[in-house]
Amino acid sequence: MVLENAVNKKRLSAIGFCTGVIAGLATITPGSGFVQPGFGIVFGFLGSVCCFYSIKAMHYLQVDDSLDVTAVHGVGGALGMVLTGMFAQFSVTNANATPGTATAGWVEGVWIQVPIQLAAIAAIGAWSAVWTALIVFALDSVLGCKLRVSNEDEMLGLDMVEVGEHAYPFVEDGTLKNGSYKSVSVTTLQV
Structure with missing residues (x-):
């Protein structure tokens, strides 16, 4: 991620660096033991x-x-x-497992392990999708929470729309600063 920013944008990115570190950590976590x-x-x-191209x-x-x-976390994991x-x-799994229960991967000739891992990924993905859908449905039904807000509300900021004040006051001289640091006139936004 850092190399792509350095080559294509001619500058280094702290966010790209941190995202790459998190992606690497998310990827090694399943194999850490x-x-x-x-x-x-x-x-x-x-x-x-992989996470860079997934983003x-x-x-x-x-x-x-x-x-x-x-x-980052889903694809990396x-x-x-x-x-x-x-x-x-x-040599690693025997040190951590109950005798006779250790398993290994393709490098040790255990060819069934990757299909087992793929089945686990499918099960985890299905479990997560079902529960996420149920939670979103419940939040929408009971509290009226929406997953997506209007473009105007997003530009104005949800702090202003939902609670009537800016959590991070980046308003200077009647203009609201958005993420790209270009001034947007507050008067042009329809609320």
């Missing part, structure tokens, strides 16, 4: 690259995930599960 420490570098590199795809598809949680199925080693 199953792979040798050196594989952490492989997991982290692959995780940050790009989410933006291209106009999916509103303001913190890129799905693209799923990739980490698959990589764990490939690189888990008996």
